[in-house]
Amino acid sequence: MPNSLADFNARDPDAAERDLLACCASHAFARTVAARRPFRDLAQLTAAADTAVRALDWPDVLEALSAHPRIGERSQEAWSRQEQSGVEDDLRPALAEGNRAYEERFGHVYLVCATGLTGTQMLGKLRERLDNDEEAERKVVGDELAKITRLRMAKLVGI
Template structure:
């Protein structure tokens, strides 16, 4: 029986620069992309997802900020034709027009308080729920919020890796 080349097989066999480029679409930190690409080959999607989560959680804060810089504000539509922009528009599809202004105000307050974009895994959440989470997180101290940001970044990265490799999770 012949072995069929899977998306993971293709990812594992890509030249390092191509693998890093694909990983940047999932988490826009060069340290993340380099670290995960270096550890190839992965036996299965679960091994890749575990490595990606560990890599996100292990990023220096400057590397997290690099990844955050690629994310549009919640409630704003990502422009352009890149894979990341399309994924962002899909992830934020639950944001209703009537909450966009409140989200814009919340984003400004959050950025003033923490110095970076409010990041949340928006997939499946309504605009109202995203706004409620933003308001809750404004009460976090800096260290607590950094932990939440890492968790949210790991969730987004996981979803995007599954999309990249055509898996269902």
């Protein structure tokens, strides 16, 4: 992993794409952002990442979702553990039940930008989103994926 924006800008394209997959696990996203280097600052990098996430076709979004653990499950991935640190142990059974209902309804993992949220807030958002139709939920998923990606881009370049 790079330890600065300058280091990220200097990486070969394959290495940059691998690094970017940690932020958003869509190969289309990684190719697009890596090809736009060099970036002068974090704002330009996150703007490019946001544009790339929002331009993803639904199969590319599903590819990205496949790398996200279920909310409330203990993850081996450090960023996911940190992001979900607000989940209280007593809420894990309710989140597991909510995850099952969500996946049954929409066919993919429930995605929420968990940073700064309590487990109660994550569960509340999950329950609210179960009422969404497919189109509305896809928009919310895209927004949440963009939020997560922006936060992870800063981590990627050590800011």
